[in-house]
Amino acid sequence: MIVAKKKINSPADPLPVLFKHTSFFEDVWEVVKQIPKGKVTSYGAIAKYLGAKSSARMVGWAMNAVNNSNIKDIPAHRVVNRNGMLSGKAHFSPPEKMEKLLKKEKIKVKDDCIENFQAVFWDPSEDLGL
């Protein structure tokens, strides 16, 4: 469990205010980190796995936090919306990076959408046990 405004990874991370005492972000990250290579999941699935306490929007916030900080251990590119659309691509360093990384993992992406989304979809509730 990572705690609050403490350094997440690098000593020189510009990690802003972000988390105070909420471990929500960590939970999201942990789940995201568990996503098998070549698979993807949705914000809603993660939120649901976390108990649906928070809405999927918070998951997106967590991803935003990842981009904001120097955290690179989180494969945020494997997280898309429930339609399999790369809704968050715009928030990547180069927006194309998300799609690029996905394709690199043999995930078929077309027009910012994962074609075989259902096939590569990974449900945390299923693998992590629920």
Add this chain to the structure above:
DNA sequence: CCTTTGACTCACT
């Protein structure tokens, strides 16, 4: 401190 917004989703019209 109150208002607005956001990488979402579901339900209703």
Add this chain to the structure above:
DNA sequence: CAGTGAGCCAAAG
């Protein structure tokens, strides 16, 4: 079947 509204919770203005 597509458009709209509401719920969601935290962060930024």
